[in-house]
Amino acid sequence: MHLTILVTGATGTVGREVVKQLSMYNGDIRVRAGVHSVIKGENLTRLPGVEIVEMDFEDKDSLQAAFTHVDKLFLITPFAKGQVHMAKTLVDEAKENGVKHIVKLSAMGADAEPPIMLGSWHREIEKYIEDSGIAYTFLRPASFMQNFVNYSASTIKSEGKVYLPTGDGKIGYIDVRDIAAVGVEVLTGEGHEGKIYELTGPEAISNGEAAQVLSEVTGKQVEFVDVPSDAARQAMIAQGAPDWMADAMIELYDVYKAGNSNQVFDSVQAVIDRKPHTFKQFAQDYKECFE
Numbered sequence: 002m003h004l005t006i007l008v009t010g011a012t013g014t015v016g017r018e019v020v021k022q023l024s025m026y027n028g029d030i031r032v033r034a035g036v037h038s039v040i041k042g043e044n045l046t047r048l049p050g051v052e053i054v055e056m057d058f059e060d061k062d063s064l065q066a067a068f069t070h071v072d073k074l075f076l077i078t079p080f081a082k083g084q085v086h087m088a089k090t091l092v093d094e095a096k097e098n099g100v101k102h103i104v105k106l107s108a109m110g111a112d113a114e115p116p117i118m119l120g121s122w123h124r125e126i127e128k129y130i131e132d133s134g135i136a137y138t139f140l141r142p143a144s145f146m147q148n149f150v151n152y153s154a155s156t157i158k159s160e161g162k163v164y165l166p167t168g169d170g171k172i173g174y175i176d177v178r179d180i181a182a183v184g185v186e187v188l189t190g191e192g193h194e195g196k197i198y199e200l201t202g203p204e205a206i207s208n209g210e211a212a213q214v215l216s217e218v219t220g221k222q223v224e225f226v227d228v229p230s231d232a233a234r235q236a237m238i239a240q241g242a243p244d245w246m247a248d249a250m251i252e253l254y255d256v257y258k259a260g261n262s263n264q265v266f267d268s269v270q271a272v273i274d275r276k277p278h279t280f281k282q283f284a285q286d287y288k289e290c291f292e
């Protein structure tokens with residue numbers, strides 16, 4: 002009997018990689034990629050064993066087709082104000098449709114005390130899943146290495162600078178390819194129900210050290226600029242971020258700056274039996290994004 006796995010947020014940074022790696026899995030699975038926009042998801046249909054289905058987390062009626070005959074759910078919701086409500090709607094739909102296992106993309110520090118806004122949202126969703134009675138696994142990654150591609154590549158390319166309000170704080174950056182590999186093992190392997198995996202890379206590095214690695218790999222000078230928090234907040238607002246988003250990001254950056262995201266865990270090695278990518282390996286593999 003084949004297994005049908007629904008991946009939500011399938012065109013996003015993590016979802017796309019999870020779908021790609023599931024499509025390469027050597028077993029009887031069907032991958033349903035839940036996309037917000039069919040046009041954005043079109044290239045996913047070229048992957049073997051992958052079908053796409055349109056879904057809008059804010060429209061319950063759009064979810065029925067996506068959840069039909071689904072056995073397992075890889076749950077990704079976006080960094081949006083309605084994230085908790087969206088996730089709860091998806092969990093309700095999973096329950097109504099007899100989904101047997103939810104693997105949730107959460108975040109490191111979801112249960113930290115005192116909580117920060119982003120962490121508390123993830124913990125609220127985790128608790129809702131725990132109370133649903135559906136088997137679950139929570140993946141709690143640290144900050145993604147791919148954030149450098151998504152948010153800093155343009156200033157690295159144009160000015161040779163990475164602007165972040167994080168001081169010397171070290172961060173256990175993780176490559177999303179490792180998050181996805183853990184996700185695939187959790188979805189297809191055994192013994193992961195009820196587990197919480199804190200996911201980091203093999204080392205914690207400051208953004209100054211990250212810039213140094215990017216300099217070495219690209220062969221051009223990349224400098225880290227430690228922006229004061231107020232200026233960083235103003236810059237985000239000027240670029241169109243709503244107040245709540247700028248506040249949530251500054252709160253998170255303050256955690257990094259204080260060195261409170263500097264832990265390194267061996268969960269990637271424990272689950273997939275190989276070491277996670279180093280920042281240097283990531284920089285080499287994504288080199289052209291920064292040149």
Ligand SMILES: NC(=O)c1ccc[n+]([C@@H]2O[C@H](COP(=O)([O-])OP(=O)(O)OC[C@H]3O[C@@H](n4cnc5c(N)ncnc54)[C@H](OP(=O)(O)O)[C@@H]3O)[C@@H](O)[C@H]2O)c1
Pocket residue numbers: 009010011012013014015016036037038041056057058059077078079080106107108109119142143144145148
């Ligand atoms: N970035 C980090 O360092 C980090 C670290 C730890 C945890 N996280 C967590 O990771 C999650 C985000 O993952 P990601 O970075 O892979 O996401 P992402 O790249 O921002 O992608 C979000 C996905 O959700 C889709 N989406 C947005 N609104 C939707 C809606 N209303 N209905 C259906 N689909 C919708 C988007 O599609 P469209 O683009 O077409 O709208 C996209 O496919 C968040 O929960 C965040 O807290 C992030």
